[in-house]
Amino acid sequence: MNVCYIGLGSMGGRIAKHISRAGFTLTVYNRTVSKAKAFARKNQCGYDTSIKEACVGAQLIMMCVFDEAASWSVIKDIVAHAKEGTIIIDNGTASFEHTKRMGELCRQHKMHFLDGPVSGAEPLADKAQLAMSVGGEKAVLNKVKKILMTFCRSITHMGPIGSGQLCKIVNLLVGFHTKQGLREGLEFVQAYGLDKKKVLKVILDGSSYSYTAHKNAQGWVKGNLEKMVTPLTKKDSVIAVNHAKNKKLRLQATELFATIINK
């Protein structure tokens, strides 16, 4: 199966590397072409300078771009140039509504769409240990599962298009609260003059251990939590709050977290 990967950022670049290493025929595209060129040289795969060219001959097109504006512009370009029957997977994090629109656009062009957001960030992406939640037809997923397993430790089919993203949002909620706990914990430690390294040992050895806590441990000890809240965290917090509002849910801690980090 010929694979095309679009968007070689922190996540997409790592994912594409595993697909290439597993021996699948891969062509990559990135908006900043120099990144695609460098990636292709390093990973011995093809690259193209436009989405139109990158789609030629692709049976599976995957993408991981920054936000919904980016994924909408990319998918419009894909459906204009890919052939009927192509399978398209979005590995980025997006809202349910946006994802349904992408699915509908693909359907109109007789292409198959799956939402396949990933969880695990860079460290687990490096180890090909991402957790993917998938929305869309199971039969379509089964056709490409072998390729997805080159970078995932688990692939969970959730249901129709958009349900992969809804699952990803729940995962985000849990991560947000750990992050806010670490932020408040740091303030507490500083106020009481506790030894951060000792407190961290207790957190990581005890019941509050989590991957998120582990991943942010070094920054926490240094009192530097900047890397914990990135532009992606801000984007994702807004997505989560909007979904809660759509269902008239009061996710108070999430709303507060989103307000704090976006101010």
Ligand SMILES: NC(=O)c1ccc[n+]([C@@H]2O[C@H](COP(=O)([O-])OP(=O)(O)OC[C@H]3O[C@@H](n4cnc5c(N)ncnc54)[C@H](OP(=O)(O)O)[C@@H]3O)[C@@H](O)[C@H]2O)c1
């Ligand atoms: N990083 C993580 O830990 C992580 C974990 C799970 C999910 N995600 C999700 O994965 C997605 C990508 O995250 P990332 O960390 O890989 O982001 P990133 O490192 O900032 O990379 C963003 C990618 O999107 C491309 N892009 C941005 N705007 C574009 C546009 N208008 N048209 C075409 N391409 C565009 C960028 O191209 P250029 O190189 O030209 O800028 C780059 O390839 C996001 O939805 C994020 O929420 C990230």
